[in-house]
Amino acid sequence: MPETQTTPSSERFIESLFTKPDEGFDHSLRPKSLAEFVGQEKISEQVDVLIQAAQLRGDPLGHCLFSGPPGLGKTTIAGILANSLSTRLVVTSGPAIERPADLAIELSKLKKGEILFIDEIHRLNKIVEEYLYSAMEDFVLDIPKSTRIPLAHFTLVGATTRPGLLSAPFRSRFQFLGRLDFYGVSALSTILLRSSRLLGIEIDQKSIEEIARRSRGTPRIANRLLRWVRDFVQIRAKGIMSQGAVQEALEMLLIDAAGLDEMDFRILSSIVDQFDGGPVGLQTLSMAVGEEPDTVEEVHEPFLISCGFIKKTPRGREATQLGLDHVRNSRVKAGK
Ligand code: ADP
Numbered sequence: 653m654p655e656t657q658t659t660p661s662s663e664r665f666i667e668s669l670f671t672k673p674d675e676g677f678d679h680s681l682r683p684k685s686l687a688e689f690v691g692q693e694k695i696s697e698q699v700d701v702l703i704q705a706a707q708l709r710g711d712p713l714g715h716c717l718f719s720g721p722p723g724l725g726k727t728t729i730a731g732i733l734a735n736s737l738s739t740r741l742v743v744t745s746g747p748a749i750e751r752p753a754d755l756a757i758e759l760s761k762l763k764k765g766e767i768l769f770i771d772e773i774h775r776l777n778k779i780v781e782e783y784l785y786s787a788m789e790d791f792v793l794d795i796p797k798s799t800r801i802p803l804a805h806f807t808l809v810g811a812t813t814r815p816g817l818l819s820a821p822f823r824s825r826f827q828f829l830g831r832l833d834f835y836g837v838s839a840l841s842t843i844l845l846r847s848s849r850l851l852g853i854e855i856d857q858k859s860i861e862e863i864a865r866r867s868r869g870t871p872r873i874a875n876r877l878l879r880w881v882r883d884f885v886q887i888r889a890k891g892i893m894s895q896g897a898v899q900e901a902l903e904m905l906l907i908d909a910a911g912l913d914e915m916d917f918r919i920l921s922s923i924v925d926q927f928d929g930g931p932v933g934l935q936t937l938s939m940a941v942g943e944e945p946d947t948v949e950e951v952h953e954p955f956l957i958s959c960g961f962i963k964k965t966p967r968g969r970e971a972t973q974l975g976l977d978h979v980r981n982s983r984v985k986a987g988k
Contacts, residue, residue: 716828717830726771726832741769742768840874856894856895862895
């Protein structure tokens with residue numbers, strides 16, 4: 653049966669470009685070691701200590717939780733941990749583990765030191781989450797009407813875009829909590845340089861910086877824009893890469909000079925125009941822009957806040973002066 657599409661296809665394209673992982677492509681560019689992992693200096697150093705300590709003692713790594721918006725490197729770090737410790741990484745996600753039995757199957761397959769990576773761990777259901785407590789602490793699973801299942805001393809690595817949704821008892825069972833932040837232009841440029849070498853794309857420094865500035869502080873987006881720019885230049889610019897061609901390619905995706913995509917801008921301008929600069933609540937705002945509240949909160953707001961364009965107050969979301977100026981200047985530029 654054909655899939656029913658409710659959103660216009662251009663929006664779908666942009667949404668998938670920014671938020672949905674593209675496994676094959678992400679995989680080919682994913683750093684395998686800490687030396688290749690650019691930026692996030694604080695977390696990198698901490699992870700380095702974790703790895704070295706586990707190697708020195710020959711002990712399995714303690715359970716780790718990484719949080720931050722999508723595409724910043726949480727899955728990449730899980731892979732680096734496994735590679736550095738020469739152990740196996742088993743990847744699953746919160747919604748995929750529906751019943752305690754699913755959890756039992758995953759956990760009982762793990763050998764000592766192996767890593768179970770649970771993406772979107774905040775979406776685990778509560779019953780499964782509670783079974784994880786004894787698995788994480790005592791390495792046993794107590795499933796009713798079943799025997800007590802002893803488990804090998806495994807490591808749980810969780811990733812979440814919403815750490816606030818994890819219960820306190822769950823959070824406290826992780827030995828290490830790391831939060832990833834948006835990347836600066838210089839770190840993104842380094843990532844883009846590495847990716848263009850790996851993909852065999854010839855690109856000048858100015859063009860790299862142009863892409864970096866418009867990547868919403870996110871390596872996954874930077875890499876996808878690089879691929880888009882390569883295609884655009886081949887088809888529309890006779891294969892000649894230049895800063896101008898890059899700008900044109902990105903404008904075609906409706907990404908503005910501050911890196912805001914169509915939905916980021918729609919959210920900001922809606923606060924400014926429809927709600928007089930705010931404050932406005934999440935539900936009302938989401939309805940006004942036609943986006944899921946979860947996506948507004950997990951994907952768009954963190955970036956708008958990091959740009960200093962909006963702030964969250966107890967009464968709702970408000971546009972800052974910088975945000976107001978950005979909307980005005982964009983309109984002047986577009987001649988609207
Ligand atoms: P998350 O799990 O946080 O959604 P990923 O780990 O899947 O993000 O990262 C998305 C892609 O971005 C990776 O495949 C990798 O190519 C790239 N990436 C992420 N972080 C870095 C980094 N620090 N250095 C280089 N590339 C990175």
